Amino acid sequence: MIDTTPPVRDDAVEQQSVHLQELYRQLAEDEAALEANAEVKQLTEEESRFAASQWGMIWRRFRRNKAAIVGGIIVLLYYAVALAGNFVAPYSLTNRYTDHVYLPPQQVHFIDDGKIKPFVYGIESGYDKNLRRTHKSTDEKLYLRFFAKGERYNFLGIFESDIHLFLADGDQIVSLLGTDRQGRDMFSRIVLGSQISLTVGLIGVILSLVLGTVLGIVSGYYGGVVDEVIQRLIEIVRAFPQIPLWMALSAAVPPGWDQVKTYFAVTLILSLIGWTWLARQLRGQVLALRESDYVMAARLAGASDSRIIFKHLVPATVGQIIVVATLSLPAMIMAETALSFVGLGLRPPTTSWGVLLQEAQDLQSLALYPWVLSPALFIVVVVLAFSFLGDGLRDAADPYTI
Numbered sequence: 001m002i003d004t005t006p007p008v009r010d011d012a013v014e015q016q017s018v019h020l021q022e023l024y025r026q027l028a029e030d031e032a033a034l035e036a037n038a039e040v041k042q043l044t045e046e047e048s049r050f051a052a053s054q055w056g057m058i059w060r061r062f063r064r065n066k067a068a069i070v071g072g073i074i075v076l077l078y079y080a081v082a083l084a085g086n087f088v089a090p091y092s093l094t095n096r097y098t099d100h101v102y103l104p105p106q107q108v109h110f111i112d113d114g115k116i117k118p119f120v121y122g123i124e125s126g127y128d129k130n131l132r133r134t135h136k137s138t139d140e141k142l143y144l145r146f147f148a149k150g151e152r153y154n155f156l157g158i159f160e161s162d163i164h165l166f167l168a169d170g171d172q173i174v175s176l177l178g179t180d181r182q183g184r185d186m187f188s189r190i191v192l193g194s195q196i197s198l199t200v201g202l203i204g205v206i207l208s209l210v211l212g213t214v215l216g217i218v219s220g221y222y223g224g225v226v227d228e229v230i231q232r233l234i235e236i237v238r239a240f241p242q243i244p245l246w247m248a249l250s251a252a253v254p255p256g257w258d259q260v261k262t263y264f265a266v267t268l269i270l271s272l273i274g275w276t277w278l279a280r281q282l283r284g285q286v287l288a289l290r291e292s293d294y295v296m297a298a299r300l301a302g303a304s305d306s307r308i309i310f311k312h313l314v315p316a317t318v319g320q321i322i323v324v325a326t327l328s329l330p331a332m333i334m335a336e337t338a339l340s341f342v343g344l345g346l347r348p349p350t351t352s353w354g355v356l357l358q359e360a361q362d363l364q365s366l367a368l369y370p371w372v373l374s375p376a377l378f379i380v381v382v383v384l385a386f387s388f389l390g391d392g393l394r395d396a397a398d399p400y401t402i
Contacts, residue, residue, distance in 0.1 A: 058319060061396040068392020074385035082194040086153040088165050089188035090174065093351050095151070097173050097183040099125050102369045105178045108144070118144040120174050142168040178371035180359055189351055190375050196352040198382075200267050201332035205325050207271035212278030213321060217313055219279065220286025221305070227283070234276045242273055246335060250344035259350045266345050270335050278324045282317055289316055319397040327390035330383040337379055353379055 062068060081088050097103070106120040122140035148167040155161050168174035177186040219230040249269045253262060289295060290313070298308050333353075339345030340354025341361075348355055356375040360366050366373060 058393075058396045062392055065392040065395065067388045068396075071385040071388030071392065074381065075389055078194065078382050078385070079198060081191060082198050083156070085192045085195050086155060087161070087163065089185075089191040090150065090164050090167050091185045091188040092151050092153065093184070093189060093192055093349075095184065095188070097179060097185075099183070100173055100175070100179050101181060101183045103173070103175050103179040103183070104369075105371055106175055108176065112141065112143075120144070120168065122172060142170075142172045142174060144168060144174065177374045178369070180372060181365070186356075186371060186374055189356055190353070190378055193351040193353050193356055193375070194378070196263070196346065196350065197333055197336060197354070197379075200263065200270070200336045200346075200352070201329050203267045204270035204274065204332045204336075205328050207267065208274035208328060209278065209321060209325055211271070212275035212324075213282060213314070213317075215275070216279035216282030217286050217309055217317070220283040221290055221309060221313065223287075230279070231283075234279055237273060238276050240273075243338070245273065246270070246339060247342070247344050250339050255347075259346075262346060262350065266336060266339065270332050274328055274332065277328075278321070281320060281324065285317055285320060286313055289313055323390060323393045323397050326386060326393050330386040330390075333379065333386075334383060 086092075100123065103123060103125075106123070108118055108120055110116055110118050112119055119141045122138040122142055124138050144166045145168070146166050147163055149162045150164045150167050152160055152162045166174070173179075173185070175185050175187065177190065179185055180189070215230050215234075219227045246269055249272070250266065253265045253269075257265065295308060295312055298312060303311070336345055336352065337354035337357065340347075340352050341357050343358070346352050346355055353375045357373070359372045360376070
């Protein structure tokens with residue numbers, strides 16, 4: 001008789017089958033979840049620029065502008081060098097090498113006997129038959145020592161140090177940009193002069209921003225008589241020619257004033273006109289913002305005028321303020337340079353780029369020793385860098401830029 005009862009399945013096989021079915025179901029769920037996450041991620045990337053904050057959108061647009069990024073890096077490098085000027089400059093402002101007057105720039109060689117060992121060739125000074133000083137390169141190699149000990153200096157008024165970025169072996173001079181008529185190193189004077197030229201423009205812009213921001217926002221917010229008075233004041237200030245007004249005010253500075261007083265007098269003069277442009281722009285912006293929904297809601301909630309201005313209007317105009325500041329800085333630097341160049345700004349012994357360019361007024365000296373014009377190259381580079389940075393910030397802050 002045939003046994004028709006079904007065979008009994010092994011318990012281990014049955015458990016393994018259930019486990020495989022559960023694993024397959026889990027894998028299917030995971031795959032579906034991954035596909036859903038990928039769709040959500042793709043959707044988020046497409047809509048991220050609409051969900052980003054104002055500053056996030058500005059940064060997103062700004063970083064696409066390569067020229068602005070390069071300009072910003074150059075500006076930061078300039079201010080970093082100015083901040084550490086005594087460390088970067090191999091010599092002080094008063095250090096003179098009378099045997100190396102009008103020394104031409106020395107070329108730095110980086111490879112020596114197949115190894116990276118920066119050096120310059122020594123200089124032998126003399127006179128020609130017309131009693132003009134001459135300089136000839138010798139075969140002596142002067143190796144550059146980095147982080148070497150030299151003259152002591154006070155670093156930012158915090159501590160004293162004698163470490164310099166580079167120096168030559170022994171007591172020999174290394175002059176990357178030549179020397180002036182008194183044998184002073186041009187590279188050191190340009191680096192240390194940047195502390196004055198860059199900060200004069202910075203402080204002047206800060207004063208202009210404070211004045212322009214306050215008057216522009218007050219004029220746009222209150223309107224009426226206040227707006228009329230401020231706008232007429234702006235028109236009166238802008239009616240004067242800028243450069244002649246600067247020259248007239250600079251000529252009024254007493255020549256007997258010390259360096260600190262003259263420095264702050266020049267910064268104040270430079271900021272007297274620069275605020276009008278910002279005030280006009282902020283006035284127009286605030287005229288539109290004061291009728292916006294959130295400002296009206298703040299008024300209905302009983303917020304004071306000062307709270308509305310500082311809590312709502314000022315943050316809304318910060319982007320415009322930063323753009324104007326960046327575009328105003330090169331104009332301030334050029335103004336200080338021009339005033340000092342003609343002798344109406346900073347004066348020796350104060351050292352700035354404009355003061356250094358005073359030696360380039362003599363055409364004969366300029367023809368014989370063209371390196372005295374080297375401060376102009378640094379001015380051109382920093383002005384272009386500020387212009388690229390300002391243009392990039394202006395485009396990034398434009399709400400109509402995609």
